[in-house]
Amino acid sequence: MSPDIPGEGDLWRSSWEAAVDGAVAVVDCREEIPCNPCEEACPTGAIRVGPDICAAPRFDPQACNGCGRCVALCPGMAVFLLDRREKSGFARVTVPYEMGERPVEGEEVQVVDGEGKALTGGKILKIRALGGGAPTLLVTVRVPESVALKVRGVRYRLMERDGFREVDKLPSLADYPLCRCEDVPLERVRDILRTGLKSLPSLRRASRVGLGYCQGMFCQSSLRQELAEATGREGEEIGSFRVRPPVRPVKLGFLGGGNA
Amino acid sequence: MPEVMSSEVVVIGGGVIGAAVAYYLSREGAEVMIVEEDDLAAGASGACDGFISLQTKTPGPHLRLAMESAQLFPALAEDLEVDIEYRRCGGLLLATSQDQMKELRARAKALKAEGLEVEVLTVSDLKELLPEVGKEVKGGSYCPLDAQVNPISLTLGLAQKAQEMGATIIRGCKVENIVVTNNRVREVHTTVGNIHSRRVVCAAGVGSNQIGKMIIVDVPVLPQRGQILVTESREPVLKILVAGAEYLGTKANIQALMPADVEAAKLGLGFTAEQTAAGNLLLGSTREFVGFDNQTTPEAMNAIARNALRYLPWVEDMDVIRSFAGLRPCSPDGLPILGTIKGVRGFFLATGHSGDGICLAPITGKMISELVLDGETSLDITPFSLYRFK
Ligand SMILES: Cc1cc2nc3c(=O)[nH]c(=O)nc-3n(C[C@H](O)[C@H](O)[C@H](O)COP(=O)(O)OP(=O)(O)OC[C@H]3O[C@@H](n4cnc5c(N)ncnc54)[C@H](O)[C@@H]3O)c2cc1C
Ligand code: SF4
Ligand code: SF4
Numbered sequence: 160m161s162p163d164i165p166g167e168g169d170l171w172r173s174s175w176e177a178a179v180d181g182a183v184a185v186v187d188c189r190e191e192i193p194c195n196p197c198e199e200a201c202p203t204g205a206i207r208v209g210p211d212i213c214a215a216p217r218f219d220p221q222a223c224n225g226c227g228r229c230v231a232l233c234p235g236m237a238v239f240l241l242d243r244r245e246k247s248g249f250a251r252v253t254v255p256y257e258m259g260e261r262p263v264e265g266e267e268v269q270v271v272d273g274e275g276k277a278l279t280g281g282k283i284l285k286i287r288a289l290g291g292g293a294p295t296l297l298v299t300v301r302v303p304e305s306v307a308l309k310v311r312g313v314r315y316r317l318m319e320r321d322g323f324r325e326v327d328k329l330p331s332l333a334d335y336p337l338c339r340c341e342d343v344p345l346e347r348v349r350d351i352l353r354t355g356l357k358s359l360p361s362l363r364r365a366s367r368v369g370l371g372y373c374q375g376m377f378c379q380s381s382l383r384q385e386l387a388e389a390t391g392r393e394g395e396e397i398g399s400f401r402v403r404p405p406v407r408p409v410k411l412g413f414l415g416g417g418n419a
Numbered sequence: 420m421p422e423v424m425s426s427e428v429v430v431i432g433g434g435v436i437g438a439a440v441a442y443y444l445s446r447e448g449a450e451v452m453i454v455e456e457d458d459l460a461a462g463a464s465g466a467c468d469g470f471i472s473l474q475t476k477t478p479g480p481h482l483r484l485a486m487e488s489a490q491l492f493p494a495l496a497e498d499l500e501v502d503i504e505y506r507r508c509g510g511l512l513l514a515t516s517q518d519q520m521k522e523l524r525a526r527a528k529a530l531k532a533e534g535l536e537v538e539v540l541t542v543s544d545l546k547e548l549l550p551e552v553g554k555e556v557k558g559g560s561y562c563p564l565d566a567q568v569n570p571i572s573l574t575l576g577l578a579q580k581a582q583e584m585g586a587t588i589i590r591g592c593k594v595e596n597i598v599v600t601n602n603r604v605r606e607v608h609t610t611v612g613n614i615h616s617r618r619v620v621c622a623a624g625v626g627s628n629q630i631g632k633m634i635i636v637d638v639p640v641l642p643q644r645g646q647i648l649v650t651e652s653r654e655p656v657l658k659i660l661v662a663g664a665e666y667l668g669t670k671a672n673i674q675a676l677m678p679a680d681v682e683a684a685k686l687g688l689g690f691t692a693e694q695t696a697a698g699n700l701l702l703g704s705t706r707e708f709v710g711f712d713n714q715t716t717p718e719a720m721n722a723i724a725r726n727a728l729r730y731l732p733w734v735e736d737m738d739v740i741r742s743f744a745g746l747r748p749c750s751p752d753g754l755p756i757l758g759t760i761k762g763v764r765g766f767f768l769a770t771g772h773s774g775d776g777i778c779l780a781p782i783t784g785k786m787i788s789e790l791v792l793d794g795e796t797s798l799d800i801t802p803f804s805l806y807r808f809k
Contacts, residue, residue, distance in 0.1 A: 341652075341697065354579060357590055361458035364465050364571055367697065372651065372740050403741050404715055408651065411702075412735035415724030 171308060173220045174241060182225030182242040182253065185308065186218045187273075188235065200232040227287075230255050231295045240299075241307060250307035251284060253299040262286055262298055262313070269314040270302055277314065278306045337385070338378040340371020348382065352389040360400045362386055374402045425615035426452035426587065428791060429607050430622055431594050431630055433457075435464035435570060435776055436769050437622035438577035439784025445584035447792055452616070453578065453586060454609055456593035460574040462624045463776060466713070466745030468647065468693055468701050469570045470660055471778045472510050474537050474562035475667050478529045480802035481754055485775070486535065487798060488782035489564060495781055500583075501576030503568050504696040510565025510660035511540075511548060512667060513690075513730055515555040519664040522675045523560045530562075537562050548659055553729050565660050567693055570777045577784070594623070597633040597766075604634075604765035618791055620767045624748040625711070627756075627770040634763050638756065639808055640771045643687075643749035644707045646719040648727070649741040650734070652698030663690030663730055669706050670774050671753060683726070686719055690726050692734075700737065702727045706747075706774075715742040749773045757786060757803040767791055768805060 177183045186197070186206065195208035197216055205222035206229055208214055229238045230253060240253035252270070256262065262283055270281045281300035288296050298313055333346035343366055351365045359382065362368070368382050369375030375382070379399060387394050405414070428444055430437045433455030441451045455461070471489055476482040496505040514520040520539075527537040538561045545552055545559060582588055589611065597619060598606040607614045621630045621638070631638030666689025668676025678684045687706025694700050705719050720742055727734055750756055750771030760766045769787045772779055782798070789796045 354575070355588070355590070356458060358458050358461075361461060364460055365575055370649075370741065372738075374741065403743055404717070404720065405739055405742070408738035408740045410735070411648075411650065411724050411727065411737050411739055414648075414721060414739055415726075415728045415735075 174218070175243075175308070177220035177223070178241040178243040178250070179246065181244050182227070182240045182251070183220050183223050184218060184225070184227075184229055184238050185241050186216055186229075186238050187311075188216050188233075188237040190235075191215055192235075194234065196232045196234060197229040197238060200228040202226065202228065227253055227297050228289060230297055231289045236311070239310065240297075242299075243304065243307075248304055249301055250304045251299050251301055252281075252307055252310045253285075253297050254310060254312050256286075256296045256298040256313060257294055262296070268300065270300055270306070270310045271312050271314050272309045273311040275312075275314075278309055279303065281310075281313070283313070337381050338366075338368035338371060340373050340378075341367040343368045345385075348385050349389075352385060357390065359383060359386055359397050363400055369400065372408060374406070375400060376402075423613050423615060424452070426450050427616065428452070428618040428620065429454060429614055429616040430620045431607075432462070432622035432624055432626065433459040433574075433578060433588065433590070434462045434622065434624050435460070435574040435577070435780040436624070436772060436783055437620070438464075438574050438581065439780040440620050440622055440769055440787045441581040441586045441784075442577040442584075443784040443788035444791060445581040445586045447788055449788075449792060451581065451586040452614065453581070453588045454592045454594055454607070454614070455588070455590050456610075456626070458590050459578050459588070460571050462626075463745045463747055464574045464624075465571050466647075466743050467570050467645070467747075467777060468691060468703060469504070469568045469573075469695070469777060470510070470662075470691070470693065471566040471568055472562075472660060472662070473535055473564050474510060474512060474526075474530055474560060475662065475670060476775070477671060477754075478526075478533050480799070482530065482533055482535065484755075484782055484798070484800075484803075485778055488779050489566065491781035491785065492566060492568065495573075495577075499573075499576035499580050501572050501579060503572045503576050505566065505568045506696075507564065507566040508659050509548070509561060509563045510662070511545070511559050511561050512662050512664055513545075513552065513559040514557050514664045515553075515729070517557060519676060520557050522673070523558075523664060527560045535562065536564060549661070549731070550656070551731070551733050553732050555729060559664075567660060568777060569696065573777065573780065577780075594630060594633075597630070599634055599763055599766075602762055602764055604763065616765075618765045618767070620769055620787060620791065622769045624770065624776075625746045627748060627768070634760065634766060636760050636763070636805075638768065638770065638805065639751050640748045640756070641708060642711050642746035643773070644709050644713060644744050644746055645704045645774070646707075646715050646723065646742060646744045647704055648702040648720060648723050648739050649743070650700040650702065651738040651740050653694075653700070653737065654698065655694060656733075657692060657694040657700060657731075661690075661692045661730065663726070665689045666691055666704070683722060686722055688719075688722050688726055690730050692727065692731060699740075700734065702734070711746065713744045713746050715744045747773050748776070751808055755779060755783065755803050756805050757783065757800045758790065758805065760805065
């Protein structure tokens with residue numbers, strides 16, 4: 160019997176102990192819900208839900224061969240594999256992975272707990288797909304034993320793209336684009352208004368707000384609002400600008416084709 | 420606003436020409452007021468391309484004026500607070516027949532004789548400048564000095580800088596009458612009040628004929644509509660200005676370069692393409708005399724698109740997101756009308772720039788400023804006098 164099981168105490172004692180000989184499932188299924196794919200997935204009968212489909216699954220580590228089918232097929236992602244045969248203070252954890260970015264063996268990733276909080280970094284040892292049309296990949300990462308039972312997933316894209324950057328300050332309102340099509344920030348519109356332009360079409364010409372793809376469908380009212388505030392006039396007095404043909408984008412090839 | 424205003428110089432019109440005149444006058448320390456019926460860049464200057472094209476100018480005074488003007492742009496780009504998106508990108512004129520090639524060759528020779536750098540290119544030479552051209556294209560001429568600018572930014576930038584140097588800009592102010600006594604301009608009557616001034620510059624674009632009538636002078640400027648298609652924004656795909664030989668034909672009334680197609684000739688269709696700094700392609704354009712109508716028409720939009728596909732087939736899959744039309748202040752010979760009026764002192768014309776107002780704005784501003792303040796100009800502008808038409 161292993162003296163200290165990090166984290167969940169006795170809950171997964173049998174899995175924890177069996178894992179010294181190789182991969183074994185850890186079933187973290189707590190809700191009593193009508194669900195039993197794990198039972199159907201398991202070729203050895205190691206996981207049993209039984210006739211009451213709402214019962215929590217019962218697990219027998221001695222029968223488990225570590226194939227990982229349950230990991231891939233559990234819709235709640237409630238099963239992972241634990242493998243402690245290295246006995247060096249590190250364990251191998253296999254979690255399901257269904258994000259768009261395909262991870263790469265050998266890369267460092269962030270491992271996260273059930274709430275998505277980062278636990279530590281870990282190296283991807285192996286990636287496999289069980290096939291059968293299921294998109295789920297099984298990703299095996301090497302992590303310190305101390306966190307092994309907490310690992311529920313890997314965060315690949317953030318590592319890859321953004322590193323561990325934290326958002327500490329939101330951009331100011333003035334930097335937000337008033338017009339997304341032409342990417343014109345609110346502050347630019349206000350700068351232009353300070354030069355004294357008076358009409359909505361002039362403001363459009365000078366700022367380019369309303370001259371992009373949407374032709375002002377999204378931004379005209381915001382622009383009118385800004386002009387109204389700057390000039391102390393009412394929206395109705397300001398009026399609106401004319402959408403210029405074509406009202407919707409049209410391919411040049413079509414416009415220049417025989418549709419005259 | 421005071422009941423009666425006054426200014427040393429009143430500039431009528433807040434287009435690129437009025438703004439340039441006000442800029443150069445303010446730089447010399449003159450007291451300037453721009454009066455604009457609508458808003459800055461509301462006329463042709465806000466509805467055009469940004470070609471600073473030299474090889475499309477007529478050899479002689481026209482070309483010399485344009486070359487002088489082109490030289491002023493880099494300093495302007497430095498001096499103005501607004502980014503005018505000036506780029507010396509070079510320009511191409513494409514021929515779609517051997518006859519057009521012959522004409523372009525002859526023109527290139529004439530332009531070179533006046534000191535402009537122009538190269539005649541074969542189709543295979545074109546490959547280095549353009550990703551792909553239509554099968555009909557037989558070659559072209561290339562001018563490395565041709566450049567590009569954002570005409571709206573240029574107009575607003577000139578006006579803003581003039582304002583910083585002390586000029587007053589009055590928008591929503593229409594000139595209704597000009598009072599002349601003892602053969603001298605005295606007062607400008609506007610919808611927002613009267614302005615005492617002994618010097619008035621008419622830079623009213625297509626409104627110039629109306630302004631001329633106020634002092635009983637016929638200023639022969641007619642509105643000529645030009646329509647443009649705007650595509651979605653893309654990564655840089657067109658690094659230079661491109662025009663078709665027919666564009667030059669309809670622009671400069673060169674018979675040998677006119678469109679062969681009857682419908683195209685009626686629309687005054689001529690191919691132009693440029694990519695703006697924002698990434699949109701501007702595809703042009705037409706030349707139509709339809710009065711003051713500045714709407715776009717489905718026929719012209721179709722014709723411009725068809726023509727564009729002829730020259731640059733790869734634009735086929737781009738989305739057209741917009742169209743617009745502008746009214747060129749067109750003079751009988753397409754050249755600007757600059758200078759004074761006989762019998763009315765203090766009245767100056769800076770109008771009729773037709774399809775070249777953006778290109779010629781800096782030199783026009785400079786020359787008119789010299790004329791207003793010193794009574795003479797450093798370049799000979801007599802070829803552009805109103806009296807050449809008589
Ligand atoms: C489709 C198209 C493409 C073009 N492409 C190019 C190009 O690539 N390169 C180039 O160099 N040129 C080009 N041009 C030509 C260029 O746009 C014009 O020559 C230039 O804008 C003329 O400037 P402007 O200041 O004289 O006139 P405008 O910009 O029209 O300004 C005149 C101003 O005077 C005001 N006004 C008129 N009457 C009165 C009054 N009574 N009281 C007060 N204000 C008044 C008007 O409201 C207007 O704002 C193009 C033109 C068009 C239409
Ligand atoms: S790992 Fe394989 S053998 Fe073990 S419980 Fe899951 S499905 Fe059954
Ligand atoms: S498939 Fe997953 S969620 Fe469903 S009972 Fe089995 S372990 Fe629980």
